[in-house]
Amino acid sequence: MRRHLVTAVTIAGLLTAAGCSSQDAAVPSDQAAATAAATATATDEEAPDATATLKDAAGKEVGTVEFSDVDGSSTEISVTVEGLTPGFHGLHLHTTGKCEPNSADPKDAAKTGDFLSAGGHLAGEGADHPEHAGDLPTLYVGKNGIGELTALTDRVTMQDLQDGDGTSVMIHSGSDNYANIPTRYAATGADEMTKKAGDGGERIACGVVEK
Incomplete structure (x- = not known):
């Protein structure tokens, strides 16, 4: 810490x-x-235990993320970004330490897009969004394009972030609704797509977690 x-x-x-x-x-x-x-x-x-450099699809650096162990049971995550569109942006940890523009989805090679090689959310056994291990608070970016967020999570440890295929940090174009779809809008609540990622939209920035 x-x-x-x-x-x-x-x-x-x-x-x-x-x-x-x-x-x-x-x-x-x-x-x-x-x-x-x-x-x-x-x-x-003290220096952070791990970091990630956030870049957009054009390779431009737009921010940094620092990870610090807290007593071996939790992780403090600090995000700083600049040059992003003002408003709320979905922020998640993804399963694979790859941040490749115009890449294939690991589960569907026919589907390509920016940073799809990072895979889906770091989820955990049988969890739906927003109970994924990698689900984080939404990042707010001000009118000046700058955003900062510090969160403490006990869903992931430094060991989890540095597993065999690594982990990436993802910022989405839109806000994360955390699959909160009241039944007055949809009788059955959130659909599978919303439960998967919270309808955050396109992946606009990505960074690989590095020790």
Whole structure:
């Protein structure tokens, strides 16, 4: 877990020379008095346990993600992006550490698109969205194109993120509805597509998790 330690040390010294008058009284001397002060500040920040560089389909870097272990049982994920369309964007961890533009879907080679080689959500046994291990809070991007998010999850550990085929971080073009489709809109609730990914839309940025 990242920890911030800031130590400030201030040293001040005052030297005063005194003279004696004819009545033996102590009188401060401006010429002999001096004051010295120094302040030193040191910042110690632990490096993250893993990182990912987010790039769009054209290969332009649009952000970074840092992963930090928290007591071996949870993971802190910090995302910073810039240059994205303002609004909410779906944010997920995907099953494979590949971020290839115009790539084939691992489950359907006839289907191609940006970053499809990253596979689907890091899901977990029998889970539907939003209970996937890789489902994260939606990322909000401001009018200036900048977005930041820090989340703590106990659904994935650093070991999970660094399995044999790796893991990737994905940002989608639209907001994630977390499969929250009230029955007043659809009698049976969310359909299979919505349960799969939350209707976040196209994959617009991707980054491979690297130690």
